[in-house]
Amino acid sequence: MSIISITAEAGRDICSRIASGELEVAGIQVREAGSKQIRYILRGLENLPADRTVLDGFPPLAPLLQAIGITQLLGVVAVAQNAATALSLRRIERDLAEIKRSVDGTVEMLRRFLPKVDLITEGMRSSPLNRLESSVTAAVTAHRHGERSALIGAMEGADWAAREIRSQAQHLVDVVDHCGLPWALTVPAELANLIASASRATYTASSLHLALNQRDAAEKMLRGTVGTIERMRSQLHSVLTDPELMLRRLANDRGNDGEIIAAGKALRDALHICRGREMMIRQGLISSDPERVAFERVEPVQDVGFVEIRPVPDALESRAS
Known part of the structure; x- marks a missing residue:
């Protein structure tokens, strides 16, 4: 697939x-500022x-650096690395350990904060994790x-586990307390952990x-x-911009604004990584590994630039993120 080099005339345009603000960078996507296409x-x-220091001294990046600045570029590089890293056994093991750590910590915190609210039960905690771990081992x-039928069974188990972890994150936003505020605003750090775990599980x-x-x-x-994250962001945005609900929150003196901001960033990062990966798969830039060394391979690229997206009817494409 041809790449429009950043240093080429079309890339500089x-x-x-x-x-100028006509286009905007969201993760590794470049979209129209108005329509979000x-x-x-x-x-x-x-x-x-x-x-x-490396990026500052890399001449081909000069036009992009002038357009978005080094801070955003560092974020884009991080998203690109996460969206397009071939999934090897070592990465899977690391991700499983991180998912287990995050979910374990989340359950313990919820038990302390919400002893009478059954948000995440012991069974719901262990079942998806155990299923994901066993599925990956089998896969x-x-x-x-090259045992396709066994791989299909493992894939179905991992798929179910990822959906379950994702639903737990959504549950924190859906369930409200006596003030009508989502529990996610009481324990935003736990929301951030769950959404990161859901993103990793989805990746696998x-x-x-x-x-x-x-x-x-x-x-x-x-x-x-992506759709789940967008719904969560929309729900939390509605709450955080509702004057009455915010007065209730202030009256309860939650004092966790920093954690809420961090949770918002975690939601945004997971959204960008999952959307970027989806687009790369759609364009054929990530595919199966025929040598079976890893589950997938990323098409090599010799230049830094833009890949034009072929129009695809998709309601999510035009939704602001």
Whole structure:
């Protein structure tokens, strides 16, 4: 797939439209500021180190740096690396350990804060985690030996587990306390942990779909998580901009604004990573690994630039994130 180099005339034009505000950067997506329609994917940044000194001295990035600045570029590089890293066994093990740590901590915190509210029961905590771990173990063996039926079973287990973890994050936003405020605003750090875990689990499940050459299913899995995150952000935005609800929150002296901001950032980052990965899969930039060393492979790129997105009818594409 051809890439519009940042240093080419067309690439510099795109950068100038970003600088003018006509286009905006959201993760590795470049979209129209008004309609939010995705126009390009920034490609090649996943090969760069997230090091300010390196990026500052990398001449090909000059037009993009002038358009968005080093701070946002560092964030884009981080998103690119997360959206387009081939899923290996080592990464899976690391992600599973992080998911378990996050969910365990979340359950313990909820028990202390909400002893009478059954938000996340012991069974709901352990079941998705155990299912995800066993599914990944089975998938590794099945993938190495080319056992498709066993890999399908493992994929179905991982898919279910990812959806369950995602639903728990949504539950924190849906369930309200006696003031009519979502419990997520009482324990925003736990919301951030759950959504990060849901994002990681979705990543793993989508990779197993790719290992089976089920690209449409991988995209659908990622779109589902994107849709959940968008709903959560919309619900929390409505609450946080409602004067009456905010007066109730202040009256209860929750004093966790910093954690709420951090949770908002976690939601935004997960949204950008899942949406970026979905778009890369759609464009054929991430596919199954025929050598079965990993579940997927990322198409190599020699330049940093923009990949134009082919128009696809999709309601989520025009929704502001």
